[in-house]
Structure formats: structure tokens, C-alpha cells
Amino acid sequence: MLRGRDHQIAVLEELLTRARSGRGGALSFLAEPGMGKTALLECAVRRAGADFRTLGIRGIRQESSLELAGLHRLLGPLADRIECLPACQAEALTRVFDGNGAVDPYTLCTAVHALLTGTSHSGPVLCWLDDVHWLDRASLDAMTFTARRLGDRPVVMLFAAHNEHVTTPERDRLAGIPRLPLPPLDETASTEVLTDRCPIGVTEDLAAGLTELTGGNPLALVEMAAALTPGQLSGDEPPPETLPPESQLRAVYRRRFFRLSPDARRLALLAVADDRLDGRTLTRAALADRLDLRELEAVRAWGLVRVDGESITVPSPVIRSALYADAPLSERNTVHELLARVLDDDRQRARQVWHRAALACEANDGLAAELCEAAAEAGAAGRYTDSSRAWQRAATLTRDRGEQATMLLAAATDAWLAGRSRRSRFLVRQLTPAARQGRLRGRADLLRGEIELRDGRPATGARMLLDAAARLADHDRRSAVVALAYAGEASCLGGDLRRYLAIAERAAVLRRRHEAPDTELLFAHFEGMAATYQGHHHEAAEPLRRTVRLADATDDCASKVWASMAALILGDDRRTHELAGEAVRLGTGPDAAVKPWALAYLAMADLWLGRYPSATAHSLEGLRLARAAGQENHAVDHLATMALLAALQGDKDTARLRLDAVSDAATRRGLARPGAFTSWALACLELIEDRPADAAGRIRLMAGTWHAHPVVHVMATPHFVEAAVRCDERKGALQALEVFDRWATSTRNSVRLALSHRCHALLAGDDAEADEHFREALRLHLRGDSAFETARTELLYGHRLRRGRKPRAAREHLRNALQIFEYYDAEHWTGSARAELRAAGETAPPMAPKDAGELTNQQRQIARLAAEGATNREIAARLVLSHRTVDHHLRNVFVRLGIRSRVELPRFFS
Structure with a gap:
């Protein structure tokens, strides 16, 4: 099974299907050795099956200088068809086989084209060429000539080659043939490759470490898996540091290295020995050792280094480790000595x-x-x-x-x-027996626990952090309290609220009468959150307010995040935003690890303030930072928030795209909070798709499954009530609303109180009662900040009025809703408002053209990227959007700007 190549296989299948219906085409795979080019060609042959006549060859280096050697091998099975060609073409191909005299290049190209397309008259043809970088020039020119002319013939041609041999600054031997990239495998696919080849399985740490070492190269992963020892598989021995000596891939890079001149080898080793090599340092080293810098081009041409401005890097960790292992010891030492001499800057x-x-x-x-x-x-x-x-x-x-x-x-x-979380874990495991007790062990457990909290299994992290707190209590009381706070966060993230309450009780024992502000903040936070999780919202208010007040007396980044969490529970969204923003600004140096966590609460504050584009932007930044910092749990958290934001705005395709990226990781790691957000997002989608019973059931189950999270469950109540009313589950809706009302009342937040009244309006038994609640909800919305929720309330109110045969009154609310939805470019909700308006007897006018300053944040982001030349696929990947969503937003951008195509965009963003 080919792991991580679903897209490539789908493209191949589409090409073969098209050929079966009479239209051919060509593709080329250009990638580093070991990326699966040959495996994809074999997959194409299997999928073509008996329907196709299959021809194929693999380039041979020893024959690369023999003119027409490739065609001689490839076209041998078709020799009996040559006589059917026109005389001049038949003569050209006859000379290929008997080697008798020179052949006119153009005549040869047309002859190959005629032979292959003529063969397709009796059925589709698949022609594959592997390692085309070793084909002779004349053979490759004839095959690429044919490949560019297959549109109306049932012939499929596939080319596979190493990047550096086919595409150089001077020429591109496969120009004009569509290319299908083969990127490195992601962590999930890499783990699947390892698991396929290790029947007893691999630990998560080992799989992640090997993925990092191999750079996601499939062949490297296969060879690593085959060489793993039982001790490495169990974690008792350190993981391998390079490919095994008998590795085919290592042999490829070894041959390339030793084909270089002595100067080129020295230049290559300089990049291998120093992963931060720059042009200035390389130049100084070359001068000091009298190396010819022009030899660097040969190293680059063989794919052993990559030159990007002043940066000189090795393309992947697997190449670096293989070259370092195979280089002679004397050459390695010479390079280290040389670098030690030329690195003289203080930095x-x-x-x-x-x-x-x-x-x-x-x-x-x-x-x-x-x-x-x-x-x-x-x-x-x-x-x-x-x-x-x-x-x-x-x-x-x-x-x-x-x-x-x-x-x-x-x-x-x-x-x-x-x-580098995996490297950190490995180093902690190397601690000597002297570190297995006392303060040093406590600090080690605190580090391991924080890593597990942010990039592992929170349940495991909570145990480590509790051990750290016990060991640090007598040596470093402040660190012990921090360990307990992180243990509580891990328990909350993992959905183990009983453990959280037990940790809060344990923290209370450590509390003293006079505490420093940042330590007292943690104790107050424990007290307030414990009361919240038990449903005692009024008892929680005072300690949570104290937590928020104490945040003014500290510049500790994590303390600001704890305080922003408290402000969110209190319903003070502006204060939540302010505190989370302060934490983001403080997230530098050692506190940079806290920044993705802070951005999660900044996005949540924006969500409640109705600033959906800003919330998405903050989550995108949090996702980028989390992945750069090796904090996959926070990356999942941000993806779940972004999925919810897309679902709230009715963007089904983008929401499902993001949910697909969340679900496996959340389940595998036991992340309850992202799991709860995904359940909420799915419920929103089911409401949009008119499946209220499914939506209600999904939110109801949030309280009794592994992804239980009481705060998120309460936050989702307005959608639960809407779903329950539509499927006539009023009793459950009233019970849920009772809890939400207690929270909304305790916060005195206008938006939450407005949502409460909206829910009561939906549950109202008569129109007069519903009118009263809807009007109060709209009055409270005007005092709040969430314009999108205001529009949802207007839409629901307009729908009820129309159904109550009051179309004139309904139209006013529906117009207001439509205006807000159009501003947010919420396609689904705009369509719903327009449909309701039509049903109420009014047709809404189309959007008027606007200038670039009036685009939404997301439209502006998409338009700016498009103006810079990014494709729709690239924009979708960068912003984690579906292709359909990007298309939709660009169409609306064109309408708002009064333009017809993306080529006109640069003048708005110059």
C-alpha cells in the first residue's frame, strides 16, 4: 500500500480513465531519490491492467551516452508495426534498431509519435519511463516530443526522474509536460509506513523521531524500519542516528559525494557539519583553505546542498546524517577545525x-x-x-x-x-542516575510533563506534572505550584475533571496566607475553575475576578493566560482579549512556548466578540507557531477552533476540511477540548443540513463521552436549543437552558443574555411571548459586540414572523440579517436570508461594487495572496480553506471590486 500518496494516485486514475474514453495525456514525477516515483509507476501499471498495452523502460547510467539506446529497448515490442508507417518514418525507426547511419531528429520524433499513436488504435497504451535522467538525449527528446502531442489519442506517458539531473538553471528536459509533485510524507503517513513494516508496532516518540530524521522520505523510512532493533522498538535503546550502512538510499548519496572533486567534497562537508552555514562563513572557510568556490555548483547540481541567498543548507536530515557518517574521519575533523577558525563573531x-x-x-x-x-x-x-x-x-x-x-x-x-520536542524528550531520558531524585528530577518531570501537555498525551503529562510537584514542593515551591497548574490544564484538556478537582484540593493545601501575586493568581484560578466545573457559577465569580485583578501585578506570560481564561468564564470578553493580547506580546524568549496557548484564548475572545475573521487570523497564527514550536496539541486546538468558526459562518467545505485534520489527532491523543469543539462544529453543520435530531444528539453526547468539556458544552447550548426545538425535544432543551441561564446571569454579559432570550423565544408557546424575548434579545445584542449572532437572531425572528403571517414585520429583520451576512461574506446564511426575504414578498438587490478597503479580512487575505501570484490551491493550503471557499471568496472579491479576473488585482494591493 502506498501511504500518503492518495492525491497522486487519484490523478493517475483520472488520467487512465480519460485514456479509456479516447483522450490521453502525460505526467512527470520529479523528486529526490526514495520519494516513491518507481512505486507510483508500478501502481499505474497495476491500475491500467489488461485494458492497456503497456511499454516501459528504466534508464541505465552506463547507456546514457549511447545515442538511441533508450528507444532501442522501449520500442522493441513494437518492431513488427514499423512497416505500417510512411517510408521515411519507417526508415528512421529501422535505423534505431540496426544502428545503420544517422537519423534526422525531427523525422525520428514524428516516427515515434506515429508508432505509439498508431498502436493505440487497437486499445489504449501506457508508456512509462523511469530514471529518465539516465536516458540518452535523443531517446528522451523523441519521447517528450510525443508526450506533448497526446490530447486526442488514448496514450498515457509517465516520466520519473531525479530533480537535479533533469531540471537545471540551463535547461529543463521535461518542459511542457505536467508535473505531479511528490512531497515528503507527513507524520501520519510516515507512522503508517513504519507500522506496516514493524508488526509489533513503534512508539509514538520513535515514529516521530524517525520521521524527523528521514524528512518523510518513504524509502528511508522503509530502510530504517527494517534495521530497528528490539531495544529501539521498545525504547530501551536510543533511536538510530542515520540510515543503516547497507541502505540503498545511503549508497546513492555516498556515490554522489565521492564523485565530487576534493574541493567540492570539502564544501559539501562544511554544510553538513554546520546546519546554520551562511555565505559569508563559507567564503571565509574557502579562502582559509584555498578552496575553489565554483565547485559549490557541482555539489548543488548533485542535490547535496541547497543555496538560497546567503543560506547554504543540506536538503534533508537524512542526507546530512548519511554524508556525515560516510565521510572519512580525517575530512570531518578538518572541516570542524576549519569552522572553529572562521566562526569568530560573538553571535x-x-x-x-x-x-x-x-x-x-x-x-x-x-x-x-x-x-x-x-x-x-x-x-x-x-x-x-x-x-x-x-x-x-x-x-x-x-x-x-x-x-x-x-x-x-x-x-x-x-x-x-x-x-524540538522529540529531541527534548530523548535528552531527558539520557539523564544519569544522579538525576533520578530530588530537585533535578522534579525539574525534569516538570519539563517532560509540559511537553506531554503540549505535544503528547495530556493524561500522561498530568501524571508527570503531579510527580514534579511532589518532588519540587520542598525545594522550589513556586515551581511546584506551576507544576500543579499545568497538571490541572492537562486534566482539563484531557477531559478528566475529577482529577482537576483533586489537583485543586491538593493546591489548596500548599496555599499560605501571604503569597506573591503571580502565585496567589494560580491559587485563585484553581478555586474559581473548580467551582465552575462543579456548576457553582456564583461561587466561582469572586475567585475568578481576583484572578483577573492579580494579572495586573505580574508580567508572567502564563499568568496572563490563566487570567484570560478566568475572564472568559466571567463573560468579560474584552478583558479576555486584553489579557490574552498581553500574553502574546510577552511571549518572547523562554515564554515563546506559551504564545500558541495565548493565541487560543485571543481567538476565543474574538469568537465571542463576533470578530470571526480576526479569530480565524489569530488561530492561523497560533497554528503556525504551534507547529513551529513542536506543540501539536495546540495545533489541534487551533484547527478545532477554526473548524468551529467555519461551521458558525456556514462554510461547510472548509469546516469539514479542518475537522478532518483534527479528528484523528484529537482521538489518538485524548484531547477533550478540541474534541468538544469538533462536536459543536459538526452540530452546526447538521443544523445547516437540516438534520436537527443529529445535531441535538451530538451536543447532548458531549456531556457523556471522552470529549466531555462542561464549559464548551454550556457554550454550545444555543445551538442545542435550536436543534431540540426543531425536532421537538423541548424538555431536554429547557434543562440545558436552565444551566446556560445561570451562567449568562452570573456573567451579566450582553451577548450571552441575548442568546438566552433567543433560546427562550424559540421555546415560547405563543407569539406574544416569543416577540417579547426576541425584542429583548435584539436590544441586548445592540449593547453587545457580536454582529453575526445579531444577524442569526434577526433571521430566526424574521422566520417566525413570516411563519406567523406577518411578512411586513419580517422583512425588516430579514433585511438587517442579510446586510450583516453579506458583510461577512457568509454564503450559506446570505442564501438563507435571501430565501426568507423572497418568501416574505421581497427580492434583495445584488451586492454593489466596493473598493478594496471594504473587503472582509478573509477576502482581503485571499485577494492579496492572489495578487501576489498564489494559485487557488496554494491559497487554500496556506489559510486552511477548501478550494470551493477560495473560489467563492474570489468571485465575491471580483464583484465587490468591479473587476473580471485576478490579473486586475495587483492594482488594488500595490
Whole structure:
């Protein structure tokens, strides 16, 4: 089974289907070795089956200089058809087979085209060519000539090649043939490849580490899986650091490396040995070692380095590790010595000392001390990758076991801050027995627990954090309280509210009479949230307000997030937004790890304030930062929020796209809060699709499944009531509304109170009562901030008035709803409002053209990206939108701007 190639297989299937109906085409796969080009060609042959006549060859390097050798092998099965061609073409092909005399290139190309298309008269033809970079020039020119002329013939031609041999700055040997990219496999597909080949399974950490090491290269994953030892599979032994010695892929890069000149090899090793190599450093090294910099082009041409401006990098971790392992020790040492000489800038000190340390072959306490000093400087400057590597190398050079453990923990901490969570986990596991007790063990458990909270299984993280709190209580009380706070957050994220309450009780025992503001804030937060989770909203109000007040007395980033959470429960959305915004601004340096978490509450505040485009933008930024920081749980959280936002706005395609990205990870990791958001989003979609019973059932089940989350469950009540009314489940709706009313009343928030009145209006037994509640809801909406919810209330009120045979009164509310929905470019709700208006006896006018300043935020984002030349597919991937949604928004952008195509967009965004 080909993992992670569903899109490519679908494109191949479409091409074959088209050929069966009489129209052919061509595709090329250009990618690095091991990315699955040959596997896709084999897949195409299998799927073509007996319907197709299949021809194919694989390029042979030894024959690449023999003119027409490729055609000689490819066309052999069709030799008996040559006589059916016109004389000049038949003569050209005869010369291919007997090697008798020169052949006119154009005549040869037309002869190959005629032979293949003529063969297709008796049925479709599949012609595949693998490793075309080793085909002779004349053969490849004839085949590509044919491939560009297959539109009306049932012939499919597939080409596979290595990027660097076919496409160079000087020429493109496959120009004009559509290309199907083969990107690296994502983490899910990579794990599936490993699992397919390891019957006993692989741990999540091992799978993630191998995915990172291989860069998602399928062949590298297969070869790694085959070489794993039982100890590595169980986690008792460290994971491999490079491909096994017998690896085919490693042999490919080894051959490329040793084909280079000595100068080119030295230049390649400079990039391999230093993952932050820049043009200035490379130039200085070349001058110092009298290397010919022009040889760098040969290294680039073989795909061993990538040059992008001043940055010189190795294309993937698997190439770096393979080249470093295969390079002679003397050459490696020469490169480290050379880099240690030329890295003399203060910002490069950690790298310079690290390269000196790479030459050490035994313990050296003096060099270890230098590394520690350089690591501390790099960490203080925010260069955590450098500092982590320096700490780790220092640990290998020191003799003292206790100091070694301290250095490894520092390396793990900085790896975490650099966004390398898997590396951090590995380093923590290397701690010596001296670190398995006391304060150092407590700090290690605190780090491991935070990593699990943000990038693992929250239930596991909660246990680690509780252990950390117990070990730190006597040594570092503030850190012990923080560990308990994170343990509570992990329990909440995992849906284990009983554990949260138990942790809150444990925290209360540690509380003292006089606490520092940031510590007292955590205790007040525990008290308020525990009362909230027990449904005691009035008892929760005072400690939650105290939490918010105490936030003014601290600049601690995490404390601001705890306070924003408290403000959200209190219904103070503006204060939630303010506190979360402060946390985002403070999220620099060591606090950068908190920033994705802070953005989640900033997006939630925007959601309740009705600023859906802003909420989506903040979640997009949170998603980007979470993935860069190695915090997949926060990435899932942001995707779930974005799915809910899309569902609330009626964008079904985008909502389902985002939900698909959330569901597996939320289930696998046990993330209750994102799970609750996805249930809410799905319920919104089911309401839109007129399945109220399904929507009501989904929200009802939120209270009794693994994705239980009482706060989200209460927040979703207005949609539950709407669904329950439509499927006549009034009793359940009244019970749920009673809880929502208590929360709304305790918050005194206008939006929540308006939603409460809207729910009561829907449940009202007569029109007079419904009118009273709808009017009060609209009055409260005017005092609040959520324009979109105002429009939803206007629409529901207009619908009720129309159904009550009051079309004139209904039209006013429906017009208001339509105007707001059009502003938000909410296609579904705009359509619903227009349909209601028509039913009420009025036709709404089309949108008038507007200028770029009046576009919605999302329209402006899409239009700006389109103006910069991004395709719809690229825009959809960047903004996590469906293609249909991008198309819809661009059409509306054209209408609002009064233009006809995207080529006119740049003048609005210059």
C-alpha cells in the first residue's frame, strides 16, 4: 500500500480513465531519490491492467551516452508495426534498431509519435519511463516530443526522474509536460509506513523521531524500519542516528559525494557539519583553505546542498546524517577545525566552541566549561538550537555525573524552546542516575510533563506534572505550584475533571496566607475553575475576578493566560482579549512556548466578540507557531477552533476540511477540548443540513463521552436549543437552558443574555411571548459586540414572523440579517436570508461594487495572496480553506471590486 500518496494516485486514475474514453495525456514525477516515483509507476501499471498495452523502460547510467539506446529497448515490442508507417518514418525507426547511419531528429520524433499513436488504435497504451535522467538525449527528446502531442489519442506517458539531473538553471528536459509533485510524507503517513513494516508496532516518540530524521522520505523510512532493533522498538535503546550502512538510499548519496572533486567534497562537508552555514562563513572557510568556490555548483547540481541567498543548507536530515557518517574521519575533523577558525563573531561563539569540542576525543572539563558559558550566552540571546547542542556536547565532555545531568537537562530545556520536542524528550531520558531524585528530577518531570501537555498525551503529562510537584514542593515551591497548574490544564484538556478537582484540593493545601501575586493568581484560578466545573457559577465569580485583578501585578506570560481564561468564564470578553493580547506580546524568549496557548484564548475572545475573521487570523497564527514550536496539541486546538468558526459562518467545505485534520489527532491523543469543539462544529453543520435530531444528539453526547468539556458544552447550548426545538425535544432543551441561564446571569454579559432570550423565544408557546424575548434579545445584542449572532437572531425572528403571517414585520429583520451576512461574506446564511426575504414578498438587490478597503479580512487575505501570484490551491493550503471557499471568496472579491479576473488585482494591493 502506498501511504500518503492518495492525491497522486487519484490523478493517475483520472488520467487512465480519460485514456479509456479516447483522450490521453502525460505526467512527470520529479523528486529526490526514495520519494516513491518507481512505486507510483508500478501502481499505474497495476491500475491500467489488461485494458492497456503497456511499454516501459528504466534508464541505465552506463547507456546514457549511447545515442538511441533508450528507444532501442522501449520500442522493441513494437518492431513488427514499423512497416505500417510512411517510408521515411519507417526508415528512421529501422535505423534505431540496426544502428545503420544517422537519423534526422525531427523525422525520428514524428516516427515515434506515429508508432505509439498508431498502436493505440487497437486499445489504449501506457508508456512509462523511469530514471529518465539516465536516458540518452535523443531517446528522451523523441519521447517528450510525443508526450506533448497526446490530447486526442488514448496514450498515457509517465516520466520519473531525479530533480537535479533533469531540471537545471540551463535547461529543463521535461518542459511542457505536467508535473505531479511528490512531497515528503507527513507524520501520519510516515507512522503508517513504519507500522506496516514493524508488526509489533513503534512508539509514538520513535515514529516521530524517525520521521524527523528521514524528512518523510518513504524509502528511508522503509530502510530504517527494517534495521530497528528490539531495544529501539521498545525504547530501551536510543533511536538510530542515520540510515543503516547497507541502505540503498545511503549508497546513492555516498556515490554522489565521492564523485565530487576534493574541493567540492570539502564544501559539501562544511554544510553538513554546520546546519546554520551562511555565505559569508563559507567564503571565509574557502579562502582559509584555498578552496575553489565554483565547485559549490557541482555539489548543488548533485542535490547535496541547497543555496538560497546567503543560506547554504543540506536538503534533508537524512542526507546530512548519511554524508556525515560516510565521510572519512580525517575530512570531518578538518572541516570542524576549519569552522572553529572562521566562526569568530560573538553571535557564533556557541557554534565555534562546539566545533572545537567535536574534535575532542576524551573528557575535557575546561572545554566543557567553555561550552557551558557559550551555551548560556546563546540561550540568553534566544539561539536555543545552538545552546541546546552546546549543553549536550558539554555533558559528554564532563567527568562529574551530577554536572552531566544538569547539562543534559539544560540541553533538553533549550531543545524544547527551539521547537524540538522529540529531541527534548530523548535528552531527558539520557539523564544519569544522579538525576533520578530530588530537585533535578522534579525539574525534569516538570519539563517532560509540559511537553506531554503540549505535544503528547495530556493524561500522561498530568501524571508527570503531579510527580514534579511532589518532588519540587520542598525545594522550589513556586515551581511546584506551576507544576500543579499545568497538571490541572492537562486534566482539563484531557477531559478528566475529577482529577482537576483533586489537583485543586491538593493546591489548596500548599496555599499560605501571604503569597506573591503571580502565585496567589494560580491559587485563585484553581478555586474559581473548580467551582465552575462543579456548576457553582456564583461561587466561582469572586475567585475568578481576583484572578483577573492579580494579572495586573505580574508580567508572567502564563499568568496572563490563566487570567484570560478566568475572564472568559466571567463573560468579560474584552478583558479576555486584553489579557490574552498581553500574553502574546510577552511571549518572547523562554515564554515563546506559551504564545500558541495565548493565541487560543485571543481567538476565543474574538469568537465571542463576533470578530470571526480576526479569530480565524489569530488561530492561523497560533497554528503556525504551534507547529513551529513542536506543540501539536495546540495545533489541534487551533484547527478545532477554526473548524468551529467555519461551521458558525456556514462554510461547510472548509469546516469539514479542518475537522478532518483534527479528528484523528484529537482521538489518538485524548484531547477533550478540541474534541468538544469538533462536536459543536459538526452540530452546526447538521443544523445547516437540516438534520436537527443529529445535531441535538451530538451536543447532548458531549456531556457523556471522552470529549466531555462542561464549559464548551454550556457554550454550545444555543445551538442545542435550536436543534431540540426543531425536532421537538423541548424538555431536554429547557434543562440545558436552565444551566446556560445561570451562567449568562452570573456573567451579566450582553451577548450571552441575548442568546438566552433567543433560546427562550424559540421555546415560547405563543407569539406574544416569543416577540417579547426576541425584542429583548435584539436590544441586548445592540449593547453587545457580536454582529453575526445579531444577524442569526434577526433571521430566526424574521422566520417566525413570516411563519406567523406577518411578512411586513419580517422583512425588516430579514433585511438587517442579510446586510450583516453579506458583510461577512457568509454564503450559506446570505442564501438563507435571501430565501426568507423572497418568501416574505421581497427580492434583495445584488451586492454593489466596493473598493478594496471594504473587503472582509478573509477576502482581503485571499485577494492579496492572489495578487501576489498564489494559485487557488496554494491559497487554500496556506489559510486552511477548501478550494470551493477560495473560489467563492474570489468571485465575491471580483464583484465587490468591479473587476473580471485576478490579473486586475495587483492594482488594488500595490
